[in-house]
Amino acid sequence: MDCVDAVLKSLRRKHLDAPSSCTDVMAKRLQNLLQHLSGILSKAHNTMGNSSSQGQHGATPKKTVPVSRASHTSATEEPPDFLVRLAKVLVVKSLDEDNLDGITQRIFLKYICKTNETLGKRLFRFIITHWQGKEAPHPIGYRRHSGKGRRLDLLSKPAFLSAASHIISLLTDADQLEFYIKVFSHDDDKIHRGDLEDLMFAAYESCAVAHKTCCLPDDILAAVVTSAMHGKNRVSTKYLHSWVTQNCPRLVMWLHRSLTHTLTVAHRTITHDTEEEEEEDDSDTPILDCPAKSSCLSLHPALIWLLTCSLPRLYTRPAPQNKAPDKLQPSTSHLLLDPHVFIDRMISAISPTHWLPLYNSDTHGLSINRLQHHVFGYPSATLTFLTAEDGNLFCLACDQAWRDSQHFWGGDHCMCLHLTPEYRVIEAGPKIVYFNISSRGYPTGLQVGSDHTNRALTLDLNLTLVKYRRIPFRLRSIEVWGCGSSEAKEAQADLKKREVRDTENRRKVKVNKSDWLDNPDRYLIELAGTRLSYAQYETNAPGGASGS
Template identity: 35%
Template sequence: MGNHHGHGPKSGNTTPSSGASSRDGSRKSISRTASGNDIEEAEKPAEKQPIHTSQMLPTEKLAKILTEKAHKEEGVNGVTSKVFTRYLFPRYPILGEKLFNYFHTHSKSKNTYMSTSAFKQQCENYLAILDDEVIRDTLVKMWATHSEDSSGEVLTPENMTSLLMCTYHISMDHYSEGPQMCLSSNKTLKAVVDSCFHTKKSLSAQFVSHWIATNTPRLLFPLHRYAVHSLATSWRTLEECEHSLAAGKSSEAEAYPGLELATPVLEQSNPFPQAKPHPHMLTMSMSWLLAGALPPFYSRPQKAQSPSSSSAGIASKSFLSKLVCAIPSHWTILYDSDEMGLGSNRFLHHVLNYKGPTLVLLRVQDGQKFCIASANEWHESHHYWGGEECAVFQLLPKFQLLEKGSKMLYLNLSVRGYPHGLRVGKDPRAPILSIDGGFEKIEWQKIPYYLECIEVWGCGDQVSRERQLEVKKWEVKEAERQRNVKLSASDWLDHPDRYLLELAGRPQYYQGQT
């Protein structure tokens, strides 16, 4: 009940506070008139405003660095196509040009370059793209051109080839086993383009994007991931290069390692680890294509390995390999009819008991190739089986998805009263592919062909392969044990083999005979 002290402002203090209280207890916000210094600061160009580097976002840092380089090299107050491509995508100039043109178009810049703020905004918009469909549409539109008849954005076969080649090179350069080169890459890409265009000279960007989503839905994602990675992290590399140049530790060519392409490894007879005297049907480029067409279930990557001796370099390359590379390095050959013999019994012996997903590649007499993707373990049954991730493709001369879904695989070689052989397709009355019981002939579109070669690749982890080999070793040991069973004298007297030997001219056996 004592003394109450007032907490109001002193009579000598007339400076208003930003949150002064009114009589009813509410707080009023008092606006402050902008000073001359504030107006000057706001009217300064973005590149001249004071920037606190530690608080900048990656896009702000990148925009600032590229603006400085463009001003130094070209005398331009903004970001130019030459600087953007040279410092962000030196190994992939086509990607750099397409991405810059996309940014420039959407920024609606009236100049040949973009202002710093406009470039920053376009980078943020691109980094915010998360939907798979939007990613595909965006990349297709980057390579599209405006048609002369005002029908919108269109692509030519050459445009689509350039798009596929760009994402293919990025995947190859960041392969977990080191940069790769495939001599059949042009043939593989031509199969995709020919299947999409059907001899037409141009197609709408919307049609091409829809075709890619249907047949190879994951093929373009490495291209987008690499672009996002470069936009988000290149500022750090550029800063390190600038410090290295300023300290005189290296020349400009040495400071920017991305300016030089890594030396690719020429394709060997087999790009995968297994040795073979003749090339496999599944080439490196075809494995890249199938990995982009199949669900991630088939191409789950293993831990990437890098030859770099630096732990930081290993971590960086391993991360980029997992981020960008869509080529599986863990697929292993289970069965090759050229080496192991063509026949249903050979197929069963080498494929059964493998628990992981598999790819069955078929080559017929006229050079056509097909692929059967099975997400389940192969087994004999007179019923159709298979999960939702099963599919069948035509690989050559055109690449296309023929059908996918559950219960489309059939393998029966022993149950009587039902068709023998291997069939693929949801309609039992009209299967897409049909192989006879002897694995000699195949029927496609009601036309019979001779089956020349079969390859089966296991797409599971190493444990699946090891368990299958353990089962095979057990089967061999069990067969040897059954073969070496010793018979007693009484058992031999009634054994059928004794009767057969007597018919062959050895009617009597003595204890001393061998």
């Protein structure tokens, strides 16, 4: 034992400040071997000591399981083969480009987080802190920094494998959110406002829509930070986890998906010096069919991304219309036999939703009749955006077709959100939507909320004032977007055509003289004091003149 410790100390003193090279790598391997032998000897010594202690006292000692900070997984679990290959590639790249044995921060940012530097720096530091223990052997070329005993820009291969295995094992939204909150809060019980801002922008940058617009989403993402921080500079990480789970539970879904995708395929792309030509398809984020019909402020891509994080999947993954149940919902056997149905299923599984513009007050006019004409008859989920003064923007998500009724309606996926200047879900649940324009004796207009004493949102029949928790704001504009499939829009168009045909048929009804004489409408008109001309029914009128 003393000889091994002496050799280790001499190696560390010799290579404390020397740069790494091939000779240093061999020395490093020798150092690791000696360290391994030292551990075996120490373990054998402890075992002998425990045996003697047991013999002296005659009792079975408590078995102590060492807890290592270098791994959060079981020691018996081996990392996947693709992670082992990736770690080897990163170590080789670090040795070739930076002349250091290990994984440098520059290599980590270049190949693992190349499109998200904010996430890369935070994640690299978090891995070193939690998976590369304080007592880990120092690599050759190590230099002490601030007396902390470890280098913050060089990651060991075992630590990388342990961290990567832990990351790809995060399956639920709650586990993923908890992990990334720890990464950006430096594993503290409190998280600062700046750290939350970095988390928001890192999550947004990992989404494909972030690279398809020139407008900055500062105000939109800042609304989430403002609402989550609740006017404070620091909040508890448990409170933040609860708030995000309630208001936007899929906030880090794209961030985690992008990182796991890189960890899975990077060992191939780095080895062959190739990059993916196309970004991974972000099929969960809806696409606007007519972006020009919406203002950039109301439906910015960042806002669509946030809604995808908050809304139920019904609005981003609509179910097909029940036009042909036998074809759209076949059994497994029919699915395998019919290639057309199989192809339709595959296309619908990878294609993003296209939100269709149904009504825009700037284009169609701000009127309750125009709103009813363009929205009614659409048999699928809709999103209604109400823009009010002082930068207030509200969203009403309805999972059922709009109706004129004196009763509340809506399914389990109905939701009302306040988007700006603060982002939060203000109401959710079934039967929270009320819309009445024709029934007398009942309140008119639009009402949202389950509490009859304090509605979450109300809109008068003249479309002039919108009240949020009884606070009035002057209405600026209204937009309604359809979230259903293409069959929903076709169904609405067919309904409009039938209504037009029925109206034309009623106009073409011919009434002869005998039918008009017995018609009750004739007597009602005469009782009102008006005598109409019936010249078209008089066949013997002299000269064809009409008499009154």
